[in-house]
Amino acid sequence: MDSQPSCVVVTGFGPFRQHLVNSSWEAVKELSKLGLGNDTVVQLRTLELPVDYREAKRRVTGIWEDHQPQLVVHVGMDTSAKAIILEQSGKNQGYRDADIRGFRPEGGVCLPGGPDMLESGVCMKAVCKHVAVEDVEVLFSRDAGRYVCDYTYYLSLHHGKGCAALIHVPPLSRGLPASLLGRALQVIIQEMLEECGKAGVQSPVRRKLNHGATSQRELTGALLL
Numbered sequence: 201m202d203s204q205p206s207c208v209v210v211t212g213f214g215p216f217r218q219h220l221v222n223s224s225w226e227a228v229k230e231l232s233k234l235g236l237g238n239d240t241v242v243q244l245r246t247l248e249l250p251v252d253y254r255e256a257k258r259r260v261t262g263i264w265e266d267h268q269p270q271l272v273v274h275v276g277m278d279t280s281a282k283a284i285i286l287e288q289s290g291k292n293q294g295y296r297d298a299d300i301r302g303f304r305p306e307g308g309v310c311l312p313g314g315p316d317m318l319e320s321g322v323c324m325k326a327v328c329k330h331v332a333v334e335d336v337e338v339l340f341s342r343d344a345g346r347y348v349c350d351y352t353y354y355l356s357l358h359h360g361k362g363c364a365a366l367i368h369v370p371p372l373s374r375g376l377p378a379s380l381l382g383r384a385l386q387v388i389i390q391e392m393l394e395e396c397g398k399a400g401v402q403s404p405v406r407r408k409l410n411h412g413a414t415s416q417r418e419l420t421g422a423l424l425l
Contacts, residue, residue, distance in 0.1 A: 206242035206270045209263050213276055213349065216251035216300050223372045223381060224275040230382020237390055242270055249352065251300045256352045264359040271363050271396060272356050273389055276349030278368040283337035284384055286324040287344040287366040289317050290354030294346040310354045318354055321362035322392050331391045333384040336376060365392055
């Protein structure tokens with residue numbers, strides 16, 4: 201049995217360009233108030249990330265090292281979207297747009313020598329099929345846009361061995377307030393956790409713990425009942 205409680209980390213992004221309010225962080229703040237639901241035993245931790253390649257990289261590394269989460273869900277804002285979009289994969293190359301500090305990754309590459317694409321262990325098509333969110337459509341995508349959110353996602357997929365997700369939310373509007381987006385995140389993340397359980401997806405830390413537990417059983421044999 202795992203000695204550490206399960207944890208889900210959900211991040212949103214801060215302001216960028218002309219967008220002084222980022223709907224992704226507003227939605228995550230609403231989720232923080234709601235929690236993941238009474239039937240969900242995992243702990244919820246939330247964090248705001250700056251739209252800054254280098255700082256996002258530092259903080260993503262810290263999330264995986266310090267919190268050892270079961271799943272990390274990054275939430276970004278798609279300025280042209282009218283729906284919530286679940287991203288299946290993160291890309292390693294093509295990062296040519298500058299962040300809020302005017303920085304661009306060298307060569308437009310996230311992780312030199314890494315695969316061109318990393319896939320989430322969560323089947324986003326299945327989540328889209330099973331989830332129902334009132335007043336907002338939920339869509340599936342394989343192109344997360346090659347900006348800081350996609351960059352962050354790729355890094356998290358790398359560190360978490362696929363135990364990460366990226367959700368794009370639309371800008372806030374009268375029809376899509378932060379409260380609705382927060383409730384939508386709660387429903388979607390609950391379904392993602394269900395999919396993780398069905399697929400047997402485990403974070404690197406949980407895999408290591410389970411491997412250690414198996415080794416201990418083999419060592420002690422009949423002493424463990």
